[in-house]
Amino acid sequence: MGTASYPITRALEITAYGRLVSGAPFTPLVGSDINGDGARNDRAFLFDPATAGDSGLASGMRALLAGGPSAVRSCLAKQLGRIAARNSCTGPWQPAFDLQVNWRPAWFGLDRRLTLSVLTVNLLGGLDQWLHGAAHLHGWGYGAWPDPVLLYVNGFNPATNRFRYTVNGRFGSVASSSGGITLPFQLALQGRYALGPARVRQRARAAAPTPAVEAPALPANLVAAILQRRDSLGYTPEQVTQLAAISDSLDARDRILADSMQAIVQQAGDRADPAIVLARLGPLVAAARENVRRALERARAVLTPEQWSKLPDALKASGT
Numbered sequence: 001m002g003t004a005s006y007p008i009t010r011a012l013e014i015t016a017y018g019r020l021v022s023g024a025p026f027t028p029l030v031g032s033d034i035n036g037d038g039a040r041n042d043r044a045f046l047f048d049p050a051t052a053g054d055s056g057l058a059s060g061m062r063a064l065l066a067g068g069p070s071a072v073r074s075c076l077a078k079q080l081g082r083i084a085a086r087n088s089c090t091g092p093w094q095p096a097f098d099l100q101v102n103w104r105p106a107w108f109g110l111d112r113r114l115t116l117s118v119l120t121v122n123l124l125g126g127l128d129q130w131l132h133g134a135a136h137l138h139g140w141g142y143g144a145w146p147d148p149v150l151l152y153v154n155g156f157n158p159a160t161n162r163f164r165y166t167v168n169g170r171f172g173s174v175a176s177s178s179g180g181i182t183l184p185f186q187l188a189l190q191g192r193y194a195l196g197p198a199r200v201r202q203r204a205r206a207a208a209p210t211p212a213v214e215a216p217a218l219p220a221n222l223v224a225a226i227l228q229r230r231d232s233l234g235y236t237p238e239q240v241t242q243l244a245a246i247s248d249s250l251d252a253r254d255r256i257l258a259d260s261m262q263a264i265v266q267q268a269g270d271r272a273d274p275a276i277v278l279a280r281l282g283p284l285v286a287a288a289r290e291n292v293r294r295a296l297e298r299a300r301a302v303l304t305p306e307q308w309s310k311l312p313d314a315l316k317a318s319g320t
Helices: 055-067 070-077 123-132 198-207 222-227 237-268 274-302 305-309
Strands: 002-007 012-021 094-103 114-121 149-157 162-167 186-193
Touching (some): 012 237, 055 070, 055 162, 114 123, 114 274, 186 274
Antiparallel strands (some): 002 012, 012 094, 114 186, 149 162
């Protein structure tokens, strides 16, 4: 996280906020329930285009290996000819950049007590949609999940007792992800007027050097709580492994968000406008809640309907 401020005049100041978040791990999947357990969480077999008997399948894999994102190409190339390992692929790094303009006029006897602020939220995401259109997003900005579906089932061959597949050409693409949260571009206008004599304000600030806003607590990792019920609900070893991977992935994403929140609070200091700080924390809080919602969806897919129904309602609600 980086922040840079530039005072244009005594009354006008512009601040730029930038951050870079590492990509989250994900598992190549089949877009259908091929093993009949009622969950769409089956790991995909990574067909080697040199030996695949289906020409269409081989062509699709060659296209991904040649033109996919570099992290996707590396993930696929090292696992050709076997079932994908869990969390073996990594999504792209996600940049974020926002601007804030503060104006403190001295007109009409205001003595710079009035602060008018214009700030952006997910400016890169807005530029992405403006330049490329909603149908051709490049995945700029923060919050989207990579598309984990590598193979789609398009039929079944009874003679060989095998499914027929097509390759998802947008596997690993953030822009094509159907899930997760993509934060919309927002433009906010805020105003603050300081009441009371300047000396009183200065004494109050000196007596309270704590940050203007405390970083909000992130939602609890409900998947970890679900995992703790392994004995009472009779989870299989495979289910335990899958739930642990989902829980670890959620913890990793939450740590990134928590670090970003702390950086925003510390950079703002004790004299910042709480409304402005909260506006910058809002998208990260929304992303944390969406992380929990997505993790619960994945956990539900791992459990049987009977196991899921026996969980307390408090563990099945994401709080969004």
